[in-house]
Amino acid sequence: MDELFGSSDSDSGSEVMEAEEKIVEEERQTQEQPVPAILRDDSLALETDLIFQSIMGSDYDDTSDNGDDHLLSNPHIHATHTPQPRHEPHPHIPGFCLHTHVLSDADENKLMTQITERNFFKAGQQNQAMCFGKRDLAWLEWLEERMIEKGVLVEPYCHSEWSSRRPLFDQSIMNLYYPGNGIKPHVDLARFEDGIVIISLLSAINMDFYPALNPMSPNDPPQGHTPTPSSVDESRNPSFTVRLEPGSIISMQGSARYEWEHGIQETTQDLVNGEWIQRKIRVSVTLRKMRMSAWEVGSVITGAALELVSRTMADQGKEYFILWWSKWFDTDRYEGRLTNDCGLPYTCRHTLDRSKYNESKVIVYHDWNSKDLAPLNDRPQPQAYQQKYMSLFTYKFTYHFGSDFIGSYFTSGLTNAEALINLVSRPPFRTLEQKNQFRKTGFHELESRPLAPVIWVVSNCKAENGRHFMVNQLMKFINIDIYGRCIPNRAWPKRQDGKTEMTDEELVGHYKFYLAIENSNCEDYVTEKLVRAFGSGSVPVVDGPEDYSRLTPSEKSLIRYDDHGSPEQLANFLKSLDNDDESYLKYLSFRSAHTTENTDENGQVRIHSPETFNRGYKERLLPWFVDNWDIDSSGLSDKKTTEWPSHDGSRRTSRAKYGMQWGPDYQGGLCALCRVAHDLTEGKAVIDPTKRLAIDTTCRFRKFYYTSWIMAFYPYWTLFALVMLGVLLSVTLTGVGRRAIRRVVLKAGRGVKGRWSY
Ligand SMILES: O=C(O)CCC(=O)C(=O)O
Ligand SMILES: [Fe+2]
Numbered sequence: 001m002d003e004l005f006g007s008s009d010s011d012s013g014s015e016v017m018e019a020e021e022k023i024v025e026e027e028r029q030t031q032e033q034p035v036p037a038i039l040r041d042d043s044l045a046l047e048t049d050l051i052f053q054s055i056m057g058s059d060y061d062d063t064s065d066n067g068d069d070h071l072l073s074n075p076h077i078h079a080t081h082t083p084q085p086r087h088e089p090h091p092h093i094p095g096f097c098l099h100t101h102v103l104s105d106a107d108e109n110k111l112m113t114q115i116t117e118r119n120f121f122k123a124g125q126q127n128q129a130m131c132f133g134k135r136d137l138a139w140l141e142w143l144e145e146r147m148i149e150k151g152v153l154v155e156p157y158c159h160s161e162w163s164s165r166r167p168l169f170d171q172s173i174m175n176l177y178y179p180g181n182g183i184k185p186h187v188d189l190a191r192f193e194d195g196i197v198i199i200s201l202l203s204a205i206n207m208d209f210y211p212a213l214n215p216m217s218p219n220d221p222p223q224g225h226t227p228t229p230s231s232v233d234e235s236r237n238p239s240f241t242v243r244l245e246p247g248s249i250i251s252m253q254g255s256a257r258y259e260w261e262h263g264i265q266e267t268t269q270d271l272v273n274g275e276w277i278q279r280k281i282r283v284s285v286t287l288r289k290m291r292m293s294a295w296e297v298g299s300v301i302t303g304a305a306l307e308l309v310s311r312t313m314a315d316q317g318k319e320y321f322i323l324w325w326s327k328w329f330d331t332d333r334y335e336g337r338l339t340n341d342c343g344l345p346y347t348c349r350h351t352l353d354r355s356k357y358n359e360s361k362v363i364v365y366h367d368w369n370s371k372d373l374a375p376l377n378d379r380p381q382p383q384a385y386q387q388k389y390m391s392l393f394t395y396k397f398t399y400h401f402g403s404d405f406i407g408s409y410f411t412s413g414l415t416n417a418e419a420l421i422n423l424v425s426r427p428p429f430r431t432l433e434q435k436n437q438f439r440k441t442g443f444h445e446l447e448s449r450p451l452a453p454v455i456w457v458v459s460n461c462k463a464e465n466g467r468h469f470m471v472n473q474l475m476k477f478i479n480i481d482i483y484g485r486c487i488p489n490r491a492w493p494k495r496q497d498g499k500t501e502m503t504d505e506e507l508v509g510h511y512k513f514y515l516a517i518e519n520s521n522c523e524d525y526v527t528e529k530l531v532r533a534f535g536s537g538s539v540p541v542v543d544g545p546e547d548y549s550r551l552t553p554s555e556k557s558l559i560r561y562d563d564h565g566s567p568e569q570l571a572n573f574l575k576s577l578d579n580d581d582e583s584y585l586k587y588l589s590f591r592s593a594h595t596t597e598n599t600d601e602n603g604q605v606r607i608h609s610p611e612t613f614n615r616g617y618k619e620r621l622l623p624w625f626v627d628n629w630d631i632d633s634s635g636l637s638d639k640k641t642t643e644w645p646s647h648d649g650s651r652r653t654s655r656a657k658y659g660m661q662w663g664p665d666y667q668g669g670l671c672a673l674c675r676v677a678h679d680l681t682e683g684k685a686v687i688d689p690t691k692r693l694a695i696d697t698t699c700r701f702r703k704f705y706y707t708s709w710i711m712a713f714y715p716y717w718t719l720f721a722l723v724m725l726g727v728l729l730s731v732t733l734t735g736v737g738r739r740a741i742r743r744v745v746l747k748a749g750r751g752v753k754g755r756w757s758y
Contacts, residue, residue, distance in 0.1 A: 428537020429509025
């Protein structure tokens with residue numbers, strides 16, 4: 001159905017209109033068809049019937065299954081052993097390959113179950129569905145694995161050079177064919193890259209090939225190609241016909257992709273070796289990758305239906321306001337800021353201008369300063385920061401990964417969706433030999449004081465949790481170089497040129513250990529500090545949330561303060577690693593090594609070529625880390641953030657429809673907010689008016705006041721003094737006090753026998 005998208009005026013809106021008309025047309029044709037027989041066979045489980053039912057609607061009549069032999073035309077289904085995959089390049093269509101026996105019956109069932117669960121075909125009312133972005137394709141991971149395992153993408157004479165691209169596929173079309181349905185001969189649209197695969201499911205069909213009347217070139221503008229007019233099709237005879245068995249895959253690249261048209265005739269029977277074979281229901285899955293310049297039409301949207309695409313295309317170029325009613329920590333940070341890098345065709349403009357209230361569908365309050373509320377309806381004014389107050393808002397936008405919109409400092413330090421994997425994959429900024437050298441001779445000739453093993457960079461001097469006490473304690477046992485505004489013991493160094501200053505990451509990268517200690521201890525509260533440690537290749541000594549599992553790239557990659565009984569023990573542990581190169585390096589072994597390929601002539605990491613660091617990262621990193629953060633395994637997606645796996649297999653779920661959709665820029669929350677702004681303005685939003693929020697109560701407040709017993713009283717010194725005064729007064733003034741004093745006095749043995757009062 002692709003040809004329908006390529007209308008000659010290349011107006012994207014009308015493409016969809018045409019596609020929708022086509023669907024209506026096909027539905028009409030479908031209704032005219034005799035009800036097709038259902039393939040029923042012992043070797044396909046009952047599930048398959050259920051799948052048919054749900055594709056076609058529960059009123060679909062399957063009683064016409066009379067068990068006729070001709071219905072069981074699929075040899076694949078009857079095989080008693082698992083046939084080996086075969087890879088057959090076409091002798092006359094360069095770049096075309098037929099891969100048979102790739103998916104087993106179980107694989108097919110699994111795929112069909114997932115397609116059915118998503119109700120892509122709306123119980124038979126729709127015969128095509130599209131997905132953009134890997135996030136929608138939960139099954140893609142194992143499907144890709146299966147293809148690789150069965151040699152689909154590695155077969156040398158099928159020339160799949162494109163198979164190393166990443167992501168491999170990010171767009172798919174599901175097509176449903178009733179007997180009599182087809183697809184007009186076409187060249188797939190220019191907006192897709194070279195290298196396309198089509199997976200056939202449920203039953204076999206003949207696919208025809210014609211030399212393209214209007215061949216395409218890979219360099220054609222993504223939307224500029226004019227397809228073959230459909231009037232030509234009628235009189236054409238195919239040059240070649242290929243039988244596509246269920247479980248088989250075809251791959252097309254080069255000439256096959258650009259210079260040949262493929263199509264399926266609208267007939268109920270196919271000619272196979274001189275015999276007419278009755279068609280049955282068939283489903284195909286076409287997998288492709290969009291060319292980058294084509295994203296504006298597809299965008300990263302969820303759902304399968306065309307309506308989503310058409311809706312976003314119609315919104316091309318629009319702008320929506322997001323009003324920050326209360327400022328972010330009293331700053332102008334959001335004034336005029338655009339959210340325009342989320343893969344959406346529209347943008348959002350953040351504003352602090354309250355006169356935009358009526359135009360803004362999303363109003364944000366920062367609870368730091370949010371007693372001042374907009375005059376929303378008859379909302380009562382809040383009294384204080386409390387649960388009742390939270391219930392006045394609809395959605396929560398916080399650092400917590402369970403928020404409706406995530407605004408994490410952790411992710412805001414990252415620049416794109418693959419950034420975290422790249423950071424943890426690249427070699428440390430400095431080698432261990434260099435770090436050992438810096439321990440003796442400082443940064444360079446101009447800054448030659450030896451470096452401490454540990455660095456701390458701090459700007460918030462009086463963190464709520466009292467982390468400065470903890471560092472104070474630690475410093476008694478190990479040297480720490482402290483930079484920043486609070487208690488620096490070392491000046492921020494310049495680079496070797498003596499003029500320019502080092503960046504945070506460069507500085508930290510010179511040290512063996514970096515204190516990534518958060519200013520509060522709350523669930524999911526992790527900031528850019530940890531990212532900085534990963535970026536620099538210094539080993540992070542962390543403290544923050546209780547659970548770091550989603551942020552731990554390998555078994556040995558973080559040192560947790562809490563894993564050591566006391567500051568002294570932690571210091572001794574760090575010192576032992578400082579003196580034991582082999583043990584220290586274990587904390588960096590999940591990263592790439594320094595090689596000439598990934599470092600420049602000075603031995604410094606070339607941070608611009610992530611591909612060279614990423615190789616083999618799946619073997620080096622913990623699976624749940626990859627699962628959480630790798631865009632390739634549909635990471636940073638709705639799935640990831642709504643069902644975020646952790647090492648113990650537990651999953652968190654978010655309740656909100658818009659929850660946690662990360663944009664390619666890692667601004668997650670902002671991208672998702674912009675989508676809500678769009679949807680509310682266009683009257684498409686689904687907001688649950690009964691939804692109420694809870695304050696995050698996970699914070700372990702003032703944790704480090706308890707690292708020493710004297711400090712334990714620190715926040716309460718005033719209280720302590722008051723209590724002591726109270727005790728003193730009661731002792732002197734009350735009867736209890738007087739009696740106590742008398743006992744003490746009597747005990748003192750002065751021998752006083754008289755009475756205190758008569
Ligand atoms: O269903 C098929 O096998 C062909 C699908 C196709 O060519 C397409 O979606 O572009
Ligand atoms: Fe196609």
